Amino acid sequence: MKFNRKDLVSIRDLTKEEIEFILEQAQSFKEINERVIKKVPTLRGKTVVTCFYEPSTRTRLSFEVAAKRLSADTLNFSASTSSVKKGETFLDTLKNIEALKSDVVIIRHPASGATKFASKILKASVVNAGDGINEHPTQALLDAFTILEKKGRIKGLNIIIAGDILHSRVARSNIFLLTKLGANVKVYAPPMMMPRDIEKTGVKIVKDFRDEIKEADVVMMLRVQLERQNKALFPSIREYAKFFGFKKEYLENLKNDAIIMHPGPMNRGVEISSEVADSDKSVILEQVENGIAVRMAILYLLIGSGGES
């Protein structure tokens, strides 16, 4: 197997084999993370730039830790969306980053397709850390890694993704990844937060969440952005929690070995009740931990000698 891509911009672009290869590689990095000394010299002398146009502590932190454990130098570039819109164009910023002779540029951007745009411009590798409502491929990979770890397989699993699917790049990347690997994916959302023609991407729509989770091996809850209340997208947090959240009463409907996931950060009591988030079925903290291994694997495959094996 060879991994010949310059960039990791979307799950949509990846083949099933490439996804499986990344997940395999991540396994060996997870082992490194369990050692006492977690640092390896793999990317010594390489420069990794994080370029975030949206505030995000955890994703950035996860990438930084991954880069540092591989001994790469890291640089941060932050810009608020408003200043970018008024000031320097994205293209000019990219050219400046290029001039820093970076090897990998990790980009989070509020506009869909922005990382694809960057990957066409930059000679350096581009990793998508979330673009608009489009994709968040490393999140989907770490979710898949976590599922594999817990369930031993993805093919044939019944997986429900629930929440604001329309605005969720996590949902999109997960839908593409999990369907590619042969899972039966269902989605659940308030109708105004469901993308049009979503069935045409190969998923089914959940009608009765409480009932259908009985069959589920994995339930993935999505963060609802509370600001969307103001945009007339939903009436109240109270009602959202009641009809679309994962409530503690639902736990009894789950299979014994089912797992509950959440990409974080959680709104406790909104899309997920505290009892559920803290239950033994929840793997939310493992997701965070696995994020580092997956991101190490991606950096290694893009700019280490990981392209071939």
Added chain:
Amino acid sequence: MIVLKNLKIVNPVKDFNGIFNIAIKDGIIIDIYESELEKKEYRDFQHFDLKGKVATPSFVDIHVHLRDPGYEYKEDIFSGAEAAKKGGFTDICCMANTNPVIDNEEVVKYILKKGKETKINIYPVAAITKGLKGESLTEFGNLIEAGAIALSDDGVDIRNAFLLKTAFEYAKFFNVPILCHCENLNLATGFMRDGKYSTLAGIMGNPSISEEINVFRNIKIAEYTGSKVHICHISSKGSVEIIRFFKNKDVNVTCEVTPHHLSLTDKDVYESDYDTNFKMNPPLGTEEDKEILIESLSEGIIDCVATDHAPHAEHEKLVEFEYAPNGIIGLETAFPVCYQLVLNNKITLKDLIYRMTIKPAKIVGIEKGEIEVGAKANITIIDIELEKVYTKDEIKSKSKNSPFIGRKFKGWPIMTISNGEIVYDWWYKRLEEELSK
């Protein structure tokens, strides 16, 4: 004084069977005769052998953005006119969203004056509301007296239905059409058509109803006031259904479709990987929409083709998809793109020519005839066999924002005659170049 020789003539109405020579003097077609005949009286005329080529009346485009005054870095009246000539157009209407807006007589006069120097006809479309703000009406009477040909706030729809009703009533008094850009701004919050491909691309979608409900509203108001209404750039099956409904009731409504909505779909947007040259307003529709637009053009429910030529500088388009301005250039590729429909037997060449010449002219009241003796010599020569790739280098427009760059088309305009003068000549120039080699 020229003679265009050995041509097949395709007129929208009157047929010419055979191969003809067309003699032109003082801007008028003075003779059309069978090509075997040698006519001594034209000995002093300059002869152009155009064997195998097709002559049609020159094209008319009632929807062009020339960006002049104010945005001359995107396009100006001269560069826009060069693009028009290359595309076979001699009559173009330019929209009011310039800076300053075409909402006063001075801007109308400026465009007309500069337009005269281009050797083709440029007709300004004046704004309906001052500054295109949708708040108060412009002086229709004075604008029309100054030379505006129609009224439009193209780029935006007028939210206030009362104001639009008033505009229709007032436009009726002056007997000019209102050209409606139909878009419900509360619904149109996305960046491509809402559907399978927006879902796959992860781009917020615009539902087709954002166009359709305002198509209905605007025609309904015009029906009530008894005014002429023309619907710009329709993009969906639903809009066609609504227009058919009103046409069946004999409402005075016409509409246009762009070459890109006849040839591209939301799938192309998806496959372009966020190429902003696939971003336009209205956004590209589905395959089904495209097929119905093509059928309706052939059937005549859609009256004409109009390009919505919308130049944007490269740096404006080289941005994130969501932030990119809407629109593409279209004058130079209008015929080749639409001619593919003829090649696929979706529409006859005769009908296509009708919908690119006499019909659009009639909508805005431009005088436009067929190729016949005594008519003005406004002629486009087409090489229907010529197959070539559209390249960035050949673009005459100042802006290069075309999704058709790199695509191959068969059937290109090669010569344009405006008022008896050859204003664009690719064919002979190339022959001369080849001879000099």
